[in-house]
Amino acid sequence: MTAPLHLAVIQGSTRDGRLGPTVANWLLTHAAARPELTTDLVDLAETPLPTVFPQLGQAPERAEDRALLAAVSPRLAAADAFVVVTPEYNHSYPASLKNAIDWHHKEWHAKPVGFVAYGGFSAGLRAVEHLRGVFAELHTVTLRDAVGLQGVWGRFDEHGKAVDPSIDAAAKTMLDRLTWWGEALRAARAHKPYEA
Known part of the structure; x- marks a missing residue:
């Protein structure tokens, strides 16, 4: 019996009145029903990261910046796989999400990334397409099968359950x-460390 995969769910929206927590909690309910997974919700509104970067290759000088990173970086490093939960803002994804991605590098290497996107007509899928290129640069494997929630405002009931069974199937x-x-890449990393 192999150890469960550790899944980090990254909730990318930090906007007031956001639907991200509803969407993330819906996904976490699905993941919790799977004994092969353990989960960690990284909510970027609750774990803000610095927005001023040090020189390339240098650690942050300010102790408060190091403390903010310490609340997130080890959690990403410990993950075997990721799901990014993102809205679509102006045909792309939120700045808070790009900031969190850019603060990290080796934490992403040789791990799979899935997406749950939401929005209006486009179901957030333009945000996902932009994220694919970013994550390719970080040596991840992005999944073809993303979840896109069109007209997200009517997709969940007052208890956070999906009103359309096709969403649960996705x-x-x-x-x-x-x-x-996740299992394939974890085994590969154990066999031979990934070098980027």
Whole structure:
């Protein structure tokens, strides 16, 4: 029996009145039903990161910046796989999410990334397409099977449950694929450390 995969769910929206927590908690409910997964919710509104970067290759000078990073970086490093929960803002993803991605490098290497995107007409999928290029640069494997929630405001009831069973089916497919890739890449990293 292998150890469960550790999944970090990154909730990317920091906007007041955001729907991100509802969407993230819905996904976490699906993940919690799978014994092959353990989860950690990294909510970027609750774990803000610095927005001023040090010189390339240098650690932050300010103790408060190091403390903010210490609340997030080890959690990303410990993950075997990621799901990014993101809204679409202006045909892309939030600045808070890009900031969190850019603060890290080796934490992402040789790990799979799934997406749950939401928005209006586009279902957040333009944000996902922008994220794919960013994560490719960070040596991840992004999943083809993303979850896109069109007209997200009507997709969940007052208890945070999906009102359309097809959304639950999409989450299952994405988590199935994520688990496959997570197990394969974890075994590969154990066999031979990944060098970028």
